[in-house]
Amino acid sequence: MNWETIYRRKVVDAETAVSHVESGNLVYIGGGAGAPAALVDALCSRAADLRDVELIHILTFIGAPYIDSKYEGSFRSNSLFIGHNVRKAVQAGKADFTPIFLSEIPGLFQKKILPLDVALISLSPPDEHGFCSFGVEVGTTKPAAESARLIIAEVNQQMPRTLGDSFIHVSRLSHVVETDYPLPAAPQGDSSPANMLIGQHIAEMIPDGATLQMGIGSIPDAVLQNLHSHKDLGIHTELFSDGVVSLFEAGIINCSRKTFHQGKMVAGFLFGSDRLYHFVDNNPIVELHPTEYVNDPFNIARNNDMVAINAALQVDLTGQVCADSIGPVFYSGVGGQLDFIRGAARSKGGLPIIALPSTAKNDTISRISPLLTEGSGVTTTRNDVHYIVTEYGIASLYGKTIRRRTRELINIAHPKFRDELEHAARKLGYL
């Protein structure tokens, strides 16, 4: 039978597709900008028929209607990285959070630690050989789909066909729902003055020919905006957005000096505007892969001059970094931070960088503090930390004593908090 006949037999409407979800199932929802909005809505419409369905996902850039209290008893959300749409529910104990490295999420499914019954995903339309691309979300969604008993896929006319290890044949799909709607767009905003200064400091650290990873949050864009005088930059990252397209078009990113996947931008997922989604469509310079590959610290280290840039919420005077909670209140997740900090640390010429504005809440809180707030998790340990950057400069901590680290960190704290920090450091015996 040719693939078109196989495909046509699988096409159903969204209601029929989700009728295959059963009470007690473990259901994966495709992540990021590839979240399957029509299937999620159809599943929520079936709530009255379902009990105890656990919904596993990373951050999704669509709504999360399933956390509504009216669905209690039918659905329970379990985030592997907390996004804005479930944050309040997690913080209120109405949804769950599972801490996990982005590089190890595929293993949770493959090793049946989270034995998925169903994967709800979005794909590009099939090519002439019957292969659909996972489009903008390959990282955790491809391994999840391949591990699930049932794959229910939206085939969205507007999902770009990204290349790399990003394909699935239509014969592997259980049910198909054809859709045609635009992907969610990332908000594009101006960078704050503090973030622009951070971007300038980091740009000064980055050598020509470096390969970049940019984490999540407002700092990566500010860094990219400061790289217009650089040459021959490359990309190996879990996620990238429009800023990379601008630098590619300006001839600054060309991946020509990469030592791993030379000539290619490697990523796990993508989130940006239509401009990005058009750029990556069928573009051989962009390759998407599962995060067990992209975020594997040993693969990351195969890039010489690997620069990892990740943000944080708080740093203590010994260099412990918290990026996923504010005290005991969960905010996001570790994501790929430690994967890339460790990979960059192993890379020849690598630069593991943590960047954060020196203050929060209109300069009322110093993000550099004597101790982490009680209940904070350590995202990057003081043994892993190398460079911390704020708008006041760069602290180089690796291989340094607690006394020297304390001095370096006080020097990049907001001036209004430096005396306080110095006093606290003396009390703690750090100075």
Ligand code: COA
């Ligand atoms: N105390 C209290 N509140 C704080 C704070 C602190 N020390 N630091 C930050 N905040 C508040 C901010 O004021 C802001 O609140 P608001 O939204 O009410 O203004 C909020 O926390 C978020 O801080 P901000 O610095 O604006 O976050 P961001 O959007 O730039 O993202 C991280 C930064 C660290 C949250 C983000 O990078 C992340 O989630 N990282 C996870 C780990 C990682 O880097 N993984 C790699 C990528 S997958």
